[in-house]
Structures are given as C-alpha cells and as structure tokens.
Amino acid sequence: MTGDKAARNPHEFTGRRWYFPSALMHELAPDTARTGSRPRRTARDWLVDFSCFLLAVGVGLLGADALSTNDRVPEAVAAADQVFGALSCAAVWLRRRWPLGLAAVMVPVGFVSETSGGVVVISLFTLAVHRPFRYVLWVGGAQLVLVPVYFWWRPDPDLPYLASILLFVVLEVAVIGWGMFVRSKRQLVLSLRDRARRAETEARLRADTAQRLAREAIAREMHDVLAHRLTLLSVHAGALEFRPDAPRAEIARAAGVIRESAHEALQDLREIIGVLRAGEPDDAGRPQPTLAALGTLAAESRQAGMKVTLENRVTAPEHVPASVGRTAYRIAQEGLTNARKHAPGTEVTVTVTGGPGEDLTVIVRNPAPEGDVPPVPGAGQGLIGLTERASLAGGTLKHGPAPDGGFEVRARLPRG
Incomplete structure (x- = not known):
C-alpha cells in the first residue's frame, strides 16, 4: 500500500476496506485539509495547547538553569541554546497544523538545544496522535540514533552515560506509546460516532420507506372503495337514463343513492389526494372493513x-x-x-x-x-x-x- 493510499484507507477488515469520512480523517490528521476548511480550536483545544506551551516553557527554564550552572558550556552556546528554546516553545502552537514538520525540525534542534527538550517530547507525542506509525518510526528512530551522540557531547553531571541513554529511551518509548493509545482511542470513538450517524440515517430511510408503503397501501385501498362508489353511481344513473318512465318513488330512491354515493366518493377522494400510489392494486374486489x-x-x-x-x-x-x-x-x-x-x-x-x-x-x-x-x-x-x-x-x-x-x-x- 502506498503512502497516499494508506492515508486514505487506514483500516482493512476481512478483505474489505473501511473508508473514513473526510471529517473523521480531518480530526485525526488536521493538516491534510486546506487551510480554509480547517476547524477552529475548541475551548478544550485551547486549554490543551496552552498546557503544552507551559510545559515546554517549564522544561526550557529548567534547561536554562542547568546551562547557567554548567561551566563547560560557553556563554555564546548557552545564549544560542536559549534562543532556539524560545523559538521552539513558540512553535508549540503549530503542532496541530504541522505535526510531522514540527517533529522533523525538532530532531536537529533538540540535538543542539537543551532548552528545547520539552518541545521535542511534545512534538513526538503530537506526531504519534495525528500521524500513522511509519512517520513516528522515522522521526523517533532518528532521535534515538542521536541520543548516544548527544549525551557524549553533553554528558549529564548527575547520571552515568548509559543511565542517561536508557532514561531517554524509556521516556521516548513511553511518549510514543501514549500517543498511539490516544490515536487508537480517538479512531474508535470517531468510528462509533460515524456508525451511529449512519444508523440514524438508515433508520430515517426505513421510516420514510414505511410511510411510502403505507401511502401506497392506502391508495390501493381507496382505489377499491372509490371504484365501488363510482360504479354504484354509474349503475343507478344508467338506470335513470334508460328508464325515464319509472315510478316516481323509484326515481327518488335512485337519486338518493346517487347523491349519497357521490358524497361518499368525494370524501374518499379527499383522502387519496396527496397520496403517492405506485403499481396496480393487487387485492381488487377485497371487501373493506368498517x-x-x-x-x-x-x-x-x-x-x-x-x-x-x-x-x-x-x-x-x-x-x-x-x-x-x-x-x-x-x-x-x-x-x-x-x-x-x-x-x-x-x-x-x-x-x-x-x-x-x-x-x-x-x-x-x-x-x-x-x-x-x-x-x-x-x-x-x-x-x-x-x-x-x-x-x-x-x-x-x-x-x-x-x-x-x-x-x-x-x-x-x-x-x-
């Protein structure tokens, strides 16, 4: 499966491909859509982004404090480190729009800037939430490759060399695992929400079909009743036409039947107006209950x-x-x-x-x-x-x- 096809078809099940609607994929991978169609941040998104920003700033301040007490780091290098850290903290606000780009940029920046360590972790977590595992594997693997070189270049004064590497590897694996768990949970929730919407749509379609079938049944039934009324009216009218010399009482009785039949036919006709009738009646001649x-x-x-x-x-x-x-x-x-x-x-x-x-x-x-x-x-x-x-x-x-x-x-x- 190619990269583009995998992005469109993130799930396969029993040989059938499940296509996520664009809205669901947009929420999992927000930067894949055009800028004009991106959803606005919700109150929860603002709270999470602001918390990530504060976390990045806090880690950066700790890193700056460590640099100030480390005599082996030149002042120019420490100042450049802090500049990179400040820019990285500001870039946290772009993590939703460009998760892959931010994580890729933070690989070299995190290597040369100790104050950017918090942003490195946040960007890796964001990448695991919003992108498939293959992107996380490439970026996370690049960071792991640079870990031994980083601690060889900037050894931790409080931890041995191997302990520092092991601690960073455990932290990175934990962050990636947490991000992938969040991603899978979101995919499950969005999938269930989409299934619920489809079930509601199917239920509405079934109800509409049932109403249409009910209208057709009523139309067929009204057809039978109306045909009976009109046939009765026609018979009595024909009798008057061919028997103009009939007794007055018989003519009056026939006229009364015609009037009553016409009145009832009009009532039946009012019911059938607006009823969609499809097909021919399949139960003609069936007596109608009263x-x-x-x-x-x-x-x-x-x-x-x-x-x-x-x-x-x-x-x-x-x-x-x-x-x-x-x-x-x-x-x-x-x-x-x-x-x-x-x-x-x-x-x-x-x-x-x-x-x-x-x-x-x-x-x-x-x-x-x-x-x-x-x-x-x-x-x-x-x-x-x-x-x-x-x-x-x-x-x-x-x-x-x-x-x-x-x-x-x-x-x-x-x-x-």
Whole structure:
C-alpha cells in the first residue's frame, strides 16, 4: 500500500476496506485539509495547547538553569541554546497544523538545544496522535540514533552515560506509546460516532420507506372503495337514463343513492389526494372493513386464543363515515396483532368512543406480560403505517408504554 493510499484507507477488515469520512480523517490528521476548511480550536483545544506551551516553557527554564550552572558550556552556546528554546516553545502552537514538520525540525534542534527538550517530547507525542506509525518510526528512530551522540557531547553531571541513554529511551518509548493509545482511542470513538450517524440515517430511510408503503397501501385501498362508489353511481344513473318512465318513488330512491354515493366518493377522494400510489392494486374486489366489523374482529381474536374485551360506545355509528370506520378497524387490528406478538396471554381492551359532533377515539391497551416473552422480529413499521393512516384521515395516533407497564395505542379520528 502506498503512502497516499494508506492515508486514505487506514483500516482493512476481512478483505474489505473501511473508508473514513473526510471529517473523521480531518480530526485525526488536521493538516491534510486546506487551510480554509480547517476547524477552529475548541475551548478544550485551547486549554490543551496552552498546557503544552507551559510545559515546554517549564522544561526550557529548567534547561536554562542547568546551562547557567554548567561551566563547560560557553556563554555564546548557552545564549544560542536559549534562543532556539524560545523559538521552539513558540512553535508549540503549530503542532496541530504541522505535526510531522514540527517533529522533523525538532530532531536537529533538540540535538543542539537543551532548552528545547520539552518541545521535542511534545512534538513526538503530537506526531504519534495525528500521524500513522511509519512517520513516528522515522522521526523517533532518528532521535534515538542521536541520543548516544548527544549525551557524549553533553554528558549529564548527575547520571552515568548509559543511565542517561536508557532514561531517554524509556521516556521516548513511553511518549510514543501514549500517543498511539490516544490515536487508537480517538479512531474508535470517531468510528462509533460515524456508525451511529449512519444508523440514524438508515433508520430515517426505513421510516420514510414505511410511510411510502403505507401511502401506497392506502391508495390501493381507496382505489377499491372509490371504484365501488363510482360504479354504484354509474349503475343507478344508467338506470335513470334508460328508464325515464319509472315510478316516481323509484326515481327518488335512485337519486338518493346517487347523491349519497357521490358524497361518499368525494370524501374518499379527499383522502387519496396527496397520496403517492405506485403499481396496480393487487387485492381488487377485497371487501373493506368498517366500524361494524369490530365485533367480528374481536370474535376472531378470541377464537385464536386471545382475551379480548371490546367496549364499543359509539353513538349513532351509522353516521360514522366508512373511511373513518375503516381506519378505526385497522388501528384495532394492528393493536391486537402487536399484543398477540409481544404480550401473549394478557387481556387486551379495545375501547371505541365518540358521538355526533365528537371525534372518534380508539384505544387498544394491554397490561405487561407475565414472565419473559421470546423476542419477536419486527421494526415497528406497522405503527408507523398506522400513524400515517391516521394523519391522512385528519387525526392523530400515539403509542407507547402505559403507566402500569403495559402498552397503549391511542388514536383520535375526526368523524367528518
């Protein structure tokens, strides 16, 4: 793998290459991007950089104090050493932008300047955090090669020659190891953060897909109902056309049917407006359920072994539009299905209330199941579809845990 390719593809797993997004690579290697796109320092970055600067200055002052007490170092060399140390301390503020350049420059500077020792350590740590190990290996190896020469040129008055070399090698290895640990931890955090963002995006896409499929299902269902209304209207209108001499009562009855069918067709048409419909209906001719079919639904659930209590307290149910009754039926049906899957053996209560001039309220509630329930596959797409169906009907639907630990689905539907 070449250098450029390795920088773009820092991880390989089971033969597949994982490509870090540019934002993640930017944070790990900030100087690879253009200057105009570099993120600004955060408060934490300023605090860390200022702490590194103070550390470099403190080490430089200790080095300057050691030079002042060392009679074997000429004053000119000591003054030059301190100048290099001051410039190196100022260069600490460039460590995020040019970690490799700063670390490479500090190799010769640290060799000739004792007051730059703190900056040498900081630059090596920064390089290990922001660059792959091969760069750290080259720079760290160059420093290790110069260590014996440095302590031969400037021996430590308090430590033997070999002890000084060993101490510096241990310090450099520790700094490199710490930097690589920080880098790997950041890579892990950024990778998990990126996975979380991708999971949220995929969840939104799945929800959008579920809503689209719900719209298509509603469109197919409305197509069936609307076709039935219009066909009925056409039949009665045709009868009036071909039987102009029919009795007055029969003509009045046919006209009433035409008016009622046209009114209901208009209501159905209002629901289908704005609904995206794709494909041809695959269930043409299927009878559509209404509010009156709730009793049959409850009976079928009891036959399947469920404990169902139906409380239908709707007054004047004949005045409930068929589309609203159909939506209430679907909500009760989905609620019973979910209760059968996730809370088997519990008693499910289906309550439907509403009078003339009031909204229709549908509540499906079940207590918490006793004991552990085996997990059932499902992603909540049915509830998403119900929410979309209720919204298209002009109402609302809410679902979630009940205060007693059970689960509740509550819908409000306008009666028209």
